[in-house]
Amino acid sequence: MQPCKGSARVQSNQFVIYIIGMDDHTDQTRKPRADAVRNRERVLEAAKLVFNAGGPEASLEAVAKRAGVGIGTLYRHFPTREDLFEAVYRREVEQLSELAEQLKNAKDPVDALRRWLRSGVEFVATKKGMVATLALAVQSGSELHAFSFERLTTAIGSLLDRAITAGAMRADISPEDLLRAFFGMCYMHDQPGWQASVLRMLDVFVDGLRVQPIAKGKALAAKPAKATVKRKR
Amino acid sequence: MQPCKGSARVQSNQFVIYIIGMDDHTDQTRKPRADAVRNRERVLEAAKLVFNAGGPEASLEAVAKRAGVGIGTLYRHFPTREDLFEAVYRREVEQLSELAEQLKNAKDPVDALRRWLRSGVEFVATKKGMVATLALAVQSGSELHAFSFERLTTAIGSLLDRAITAGAMRADISPEDLLRAFFGMCYMHDQPGWQASVLRMLDVFVDGLRVQPIAKGKALAAKPAKATVKRKR
């Protein structure tokens, strides 16, 4: 199952880095084969199309065929279905992650979180396959495919932390919690009206996340809340 | 695909009712065959075991085998996988539904809703297969398998209505919204710690649902009208 015998292959964003094994010193840095690179790209392209059209359950053989590649080749590049998912949606996940980075500088941390979540919904609406896919990957408990999940957790975590530190948000919620809730709500997209529904739910959610001035008698520092609490939308 | 030529079969909770067709008057009410009834029950029993163990994707052939029944028999009784789901979890859904009925008499309507949701989590924890199953049924947009979904919508709706009418909860959330959110959150059960996480999230959620009393005591009386008018949808 290892593509290279004496070496491990680590794959970062777009490039492929070869780490030379210690046991046999055949050669230093053999350039990756051109056909391999090409095929990998083709498979990704095809997968994106096929998954977006047919959902994450779509046939891998269809992907291979669309890519003009043998099924064996597909499996060599992406040993599991989730590996393929991961690769397909990596870019999207990174975009979301970067958005969080930007929002970190917003004034109101609660609003920043809210906006991030809303953008997430937007994303899901566009990249049809994404949520179901990631949800599936997460659900199957596959530790190794946690790239996206971890990345998003970090993203959401930074927003969350900031809001908590600012005293605007309850502190007993973890980024994982929040991500789970978010994914969950989006999971049933493709029913009519899902998008509006999810946006409503997210609003409720964020409202619920605020430190409640009533409950905690002293936490009145978070006055600015009032403005947003008003019930927008 | 119709089991009886000149008659339609309507299946309510546990019994099978025969409605005589108009076109041919063969006989009035032929008793259902004993073996059919027996096999149906066997399949249900087996399905419950198999789904709870192997999740909703489990093989129907495994179910048939476990039931000691041919695959054809299984398909005759339950033409689609969702039909089988529906039948298997019907009882559970009804229990949840009844619980909502009882909670309608609670004093605090918001708390009633909260308790119902918590019970839902309990339920999910026990009946492993249920959520994934219903989620799948819902997601696949199968109009006909909406029994459970509708039942739960009604249940949750009655609790919601009461809270809204009492002015304790924002009025722009539909039962479907809420159910979606609930299912979504539960969807990723089987990760470690999911249950605690979902409970936390539900708390957040219910908090977010309350009409936010900036000044608690006095605003309560005035709120209801305002809240309900606010956003109809």
Add this chain to the structure above:
DNA sequence: GAAGATACGGAGGCACCCTCCGTTTAACAA
């Protein structure tokens, strides 16, 4: 007990999964 309605079961055709391995091809060295 016979007739006819009904239900049974599993073979069979199809689709997909994934692995294995003989063949091809690209990179490198001479």
Add this chain to the structure above:
DNA sequence: TTGTTAAACGGAGGGTGCCTCCGTATCTTC
């Protein structure tokens, strides 16, 4: 250029599951 060899290719093949179809068995009714 050409030879060598690691690496990649592709698809046959064995396995599993889905679902349908229809000859056979069984039940109800008269």
